[in-house]
Amino acid sequence: MADSLDGSGPKISSKLPPPPKHIGDRYDVLEVVGTGAAGVVYKVLDKNLNKVFAIKKLHGSSTDSQSVRFQREAKILATLQHANLLTAFDFGLTSESEPYLVLEYVPGKTLAAWLKDNGPLPVPLALAAFIDIARGLIHAHSKNVIHRDLKPSNIMLIEEEDGKRTFKARILDFGLAVETDSKQFFTTKGVGLGTPKYMPPEQAATRDTDVRSDVYSFGCLMFEALTGTPPFEAETVVQMFEKHANEKPATIGDRATQIGLQFSPPLTPGLEAIVDKCLRKNQQERFQTVSQLLDELLKEEAIFQTQQEANRRAKRTVSAEESSAATATAPKKSIGILIGVPLLLLVVSATVSFFLFSNANKQEQANSRNGDFSDMKISASNLSAIPEAAANLSIVSMPDRNLPIDPYRDKDIERMLHQHPDLTELKLGESDVTLKGVALLKDFQHLRTLSIPYRNENGFIELLTPIKSLRSLEFLTPDNSCSVTNIDPLQRLNILSLTFKGCNIESDVFKSLAKFPQLEKLSFTRCHGLTGSVVAPLAECKKLQYLSLNRSDITNDTLKALSKARYHELKLTAPELVTTEGVLYAAQMPRLQKFRMIDTSKDCRPALKQLETRRAELKLPPLIELQTNVRSSNLDPIELIN
Numbered sequence: 001m002a003d004s005l006d007g008s009g010p011k012i013s014s015k016l017p018p019p020p021k022h023i024g025d026r027y028d029v030l031e032v033v034g035t036g037a038a039g040v041v042y043k044v045l046d047k048n049l050n051k052v053f054a055i056k057k058l059h060g061s062s063t064d065s066q067s068v069r070f071q072r073e074a075k076i077l078a079t080l081q082h083a084n085l086l087t088a089f090d091f092g093l094t095s096e097s098e099p100y101l102v103l104e105y106v107p108g109k110t111l112a113a114w115l116k117d118n119g120p121l122p123v124p125l126a127l128a129a130f131i132d133i134a135r136g137l138i139h140a141h142s143k144n145v146i147h148r149d150l151k152p153s154n155i156m157l158i159e160e161e162d163g164k165r166t167f168k169a170r171i172l173d174f175g176l177a178v179e180t181d182s183k184q185f186f187t188t189k190g191v192g193l194g195t196p197k198y199m200p201p202e203q204a205a206t207r208d209t210d211v212r213s214d215v216y217s218f219g220c221l222m223f224e225a226l227t228g229t230p231p232f233e234a235e236t237v238v239q240m241f242e243k244h245a246n247e248k249p250a251t252i253g254d255r256a257t258q259i260g261l262q263f264s265p266p267l268t269p270g271l272e273a274i275v276d277k278c279l280r281k282n283q284q285e286r287f288q289t290v291s292q293l294l295d296e297l298l299k300e301e302a303i304f305q306t307q308q309e310a311n312r313r314a315k316r317t318v319s320a321e322e323s324s325a326a327t328a329t330a331p332k333k334s335i336g337i338l339i340g341v342p343l344l345l346l347v348v349s350a351t352v353s354f355f356l357f358s359n360a361n362k363q364e365q366a367n368s369r370n371g372d373f374s375d376m377k378i379s380a381s382n383l384s385a386i387p388e389a390a391a392n393l394s395i396v397s398m399p400d401r402n403l404p405i406d407p408y409r410d411k412d413i414e415r416m417l418h419q420h421p422d423l424t425e426l427k428l429g430e431s432d433v434t435l436k437g438v439a440l441l442k443d444f445q446h447l448r449t450l451s452i453p454y455r456n457e458n459g460f461i462e463l464l465t466p467i468k469s470l471r472s473l474e475f476l477t478p479d480n481s482c483s484v485t486n487i488d489p490l491q492r493l494n495i496l497s498l499t500f501k502g503c504n505i506e507s508d509v510f511k512s513l514a515k516f517p518q519l520e521k522l523s524f525t526r527c528h529g530l531t532g533s534v535v536a537p538l539a540e541c542k543k544l545q546y547l548s549l550n551r552s553d554i555t556n557d558t559l560k561a562l563s564k565a566r567y568h569e570l571k572l573t574a575p576e577l578v579t580t581e582g583v584l585y586a587a588q589m590p591r592l593q594k595f596r597m598i599d600t601s602k603d604c605r606p607a608l609k610q611l612e613t614r615r616a617e618l619k620l621p622p623l624i625e626l627q628t629n630v631r632s633s634n635l636d637p638i639e640l641i642n
Contacts, residue, residue, distance in 0.1 A: 023055055023094060027102075030576070031601065039070075043105060043576070043601075051528060051553055052576055053089065057100035067099060073175045074101050079143050084136030086156075086172050106170060107551060107574040107599055108159065111225060112152035120228040123265055124308075125167060127301050129157065130222055132169035134294040137218070140177075141211045141290060148209060149176040150217035151198045152224055159573070159599070180210065196237050197230045201245040201281055212283045215293060219278025219286075226267070227255045231279060249279050265308065270300045410437035417443055425449040429476070435459060442466035450474070454503060456482040465489045474499040483529075488512050497521040505529040514540045523548040532557030539565040549575065556582035562589070569594040576600075580607040587614040594625040604628045 019032050019042060027044040030052070034041035039058040046053055058070050077088035090102035111129070114121065121129065133155060140147060147154075150171070157167040176194060194203055200216035203209050223231045231249035234240040252272045256263065274296050280286045287293040408431035416423065417440055424446050431437075431453055438460060441447065447467055451474040454460075464470070470493055475484060485506040496518055505527055513519065514537040522544055524530060530552050538544070539562050547565070549558070550573040559582040568591055572578060575597060583604070586595060595611065597604050608626055615622065 054103045054105045082139040111155040129169040136171045137290045144180040196240040204241040413437045427451040438463045472497040499523040501525040507534045510537045521546040525550040527552040532561040536561040559585040566591045571596045583607040587611040596627040
């Protein structure tokens with residue numbers, strides 16, 4: 001059991017031994033990013049792959065039960081592969097026989113750190129995070145894995161690359177997870193294993209846990225994310241267990257009133273009811289699966305987005321009325337001349353329009369009564385305001401909604417094509433769409449924005465070239481399963497914005513990008529292969545104004561190769577291998593106006609001052625925006641269970 005109510009464990013002595021320089025022959029230790037009673041987390045560089053990872057290692061003094069749990073965590077993580085879960089790559093022993101686990105390095109901010117620094121999550125961010133967490137849990141549960149320690153410090157919020165204040169949430173630390181088909185729970189009789197603040201009654205009482213136990217902990221997490229406070233407060237672990245077992249928690253609305261919290265935008269009543277149902281004492285009264293919970297979260301997201309759109313329309317209406325009123329107060333000249341013939345035309349036009357509309361409306365009503373919707377035009381904008389209409393027409397997914405629980409398939413593309421022929425944006429995410437489904441995309445005549453998993457198959461790129469309206473394209477390979485190559489055919493389109501996420505980029509791609517005729521914005525997120533000699537052709541992109549290198553394996557040589565590029569804006573996110581030398585290369589960009597170096601592990605302000613000095617020495621214009629921020633939490637990649 002955790003030594004404290006929130007699972008933070010005992011205070012760790014500051015007199016820890018210095019970190020090793022290497023772990024095995026393969027990993028160079030860059031820094032310590034987290035410590036706990038049982039172990040430590042290092043950020044390391046894999047010398048073979050030239051890629052940054054996190055290594056979680058047990059102390060030599062760890063107990064046998066801790067070692068067993070650690071090995072179980074490695075085994076469990078090996079079975080889980082999902083965009084909302086942390087990925088494990090390797091497991092081994094140091095020369096001192098200390099077990100270690102090689103994990104994906106995901107710099108960001110834990111939900112606990114966010115709450116400490118910023119207070120409660122705004123409702124839209126909270127909903128998006130909850131949906132991500134639910135999807136991750138659904139995958140874990142599908143593999144018969146129960147997490148058993150959901151809490152804010154085990155949720156990572158990773159800033160998305162779209163320039164908006166949005167996050168992707170990922171579940172960390174499966175150190176207390178169990179497999180439902182295993183009888184080995186490693187729990188001492190009478191001792192609940194987990195974090196008391198978020199532990200369901202059955203887990204505290206060491207009764208059997210199942211997926212509904214994760215639902216309860218998820219409810220505690222949602223409560224705290226929305227209010228900044230946990231459902232219960234207590235001075236001792238025993239008192240906390242008693243409250244979870246016997247005391248009904250306050251509603252989110254009541255807690256907000258108690259602490260003087262106002263939700264802006266407002267909290268939906270349905271979201272409050274969802275959290276309340278998760279926190280039921282009786283397992284039978286909770287959501288029985290996380291899939292049921294996700295369904296309700298998606299409904300609340302649709303309702304919230306509908307309300308937001310209604311508010312925006314109301315504001316536009318008020319603005320238009322104010323504009324009309326201002327026009328009406330202007331000097332009225334020659335009214336007698338203007339009122340004659342136009343008024344007559346208006347009357348005639350109104351009469352004809354009324355006649356036509358009446359006949360069309362009667363026909364539409366007749367079609368509706370007969371169940372025939374073939375002649376009705378269904379626009380995405382209309383349906384986004386009437387979600388129940390979408391449900392009645394069996395629409396797969398609203399254009400402004402997150403992905404459905406199941407991946408998109410070819411039949412879903414066919415259905416959307418029939419129901420949303422005027423779709424302008426399509427995000428396919430982790431889809432199972434085949435080349436047959438990709439071939440259908442050309443029939444969306446107004447499609448401007450497309451996000452699609454990259455397929456390393458002959459003909460995939462060519463199937464995108466008939467989409468002549470396409471202006472923004474995003475390629476995804478969440479598990480780095482294939483390499484992007486040969487995108488030359490896309491040069492025939494007027495692509496303005498191109499994004500690669502989680503991709504291995506072959507060198508021929510950079511040569512091709514330099515020839516894109518209209519490309520203005522280019523982004524790489526969690527990409528590999530961005531060495532100096534390979535990216536050099538990007539410096540020749542004539543119209544490229546914005547370049548983002550986000551959590552990708554860039555170095556000083558990368559920036560040296562781009563030092564003559566004519567970009568207006570350069571964004572580096574978590575550039576762990578870039579030093580002052582690299583910053584000074586960026587200073588040489590002749591047309592640079594905005595430079596952002598964010599989510600860094602060290603203070604970059606001295607380097608940015610040198611950047612300004614260097615530009616002055618080169619007689620280049622001063623920047624209009626210079627931004628940096630240091631990652632606030634030392635436990636960002638992963639927080640250890642004590």
